Amino acid sequence: xxxxxxxxxxxxxxxxxxxxxxxxxxxxxxxxxxxxxxxxxxxxxxxxxxxxxxxxxxxxxxxxxxxxxxxxxxxxxxxxxxxxxxxxxxxxxxxxxxxxxxxxxx
Numbered sequence: 001x002x003x004x005x006x007x008x009x010x011x012x013x014x015x016x017x018x019x020x021x022x023x024x025x026x027x028x029x030x031x032x033x034x035x036x037x038x039x040x041x042x043x044x045x046x047x048x049x050x051x052x053x054x055x056x057x058x059x060x061x062x063x064x065x066x067x068x069x070x071x072x073x074x075x076x077x078x079x080x081x082x083x084x085x086x087x088x089x090x091x092x093x094x095x096x097x098x099x100x101x102x103x104x105x106x
Contacts, residue, residue, distance in 0.1 A: 002028075002029050002030025003029040003030060004026055004029045004030045004031035005029075005030035005031075006030070007030070007031045007032070008031065008032045008033075008034060009022075009023070009026045009031040009032070009033050009034065010034040010036060010077075011023045011026070011033060011034065011035060011036060012036045012037070012062075012064055013036070013037060014033070014035040014036055014037050014043060014046050015035070015037030015038075015039045015041075015042025015043045015045070015046055016037075016039075016042050019037070020042075020046050023035055023046050023050060023057075024046070024049060024050060024053075027050040027053065027055030027056075027057065028053065028055065030055075031055075032055075032056050032057055033046075033047070033050055033055065033056075033057030033058075034057060034058055034059075034060055034077075035047050035050075035057055035058065035059045035060070036059075036060045036061075036062050036064075036073070037059075037061065037062075038061065038062065038063045038064075040059065040061045043059040043061065044059065047059055060073060060076060060077075
């Protein structure tokens with residue numbers, strides 16, 4: 001069984017660089033990848049590489065430096081990915097999000 005089989009990984013900046021590489025590696029290890037990037041074309045390229053290698057995922061276009069985009073992004077997660085609900089409610093909706101720091105949602 002793959003290390004992350006049955007798990008979902010949300011990767012911001014997944015259209016290029018480190019985010020792209022992390023997405024591909026997590027997909028190889030069985031994770032369903034939510035490819036998050038500002039550039040839809042780059043996100044599509046990442047997702048196409050994931051699916052070409054037998055993985056699966058989806059794209060969410062978001063500018064994480066824009067508060068209204070992040071709010072819409074989180075609402076989309078809460079509506080379509082119920083497994084995030086309690087964690088995001090605790091860590092995002094109850095507190096201000098400081099985008100100058102790195103966060104890991106487990």
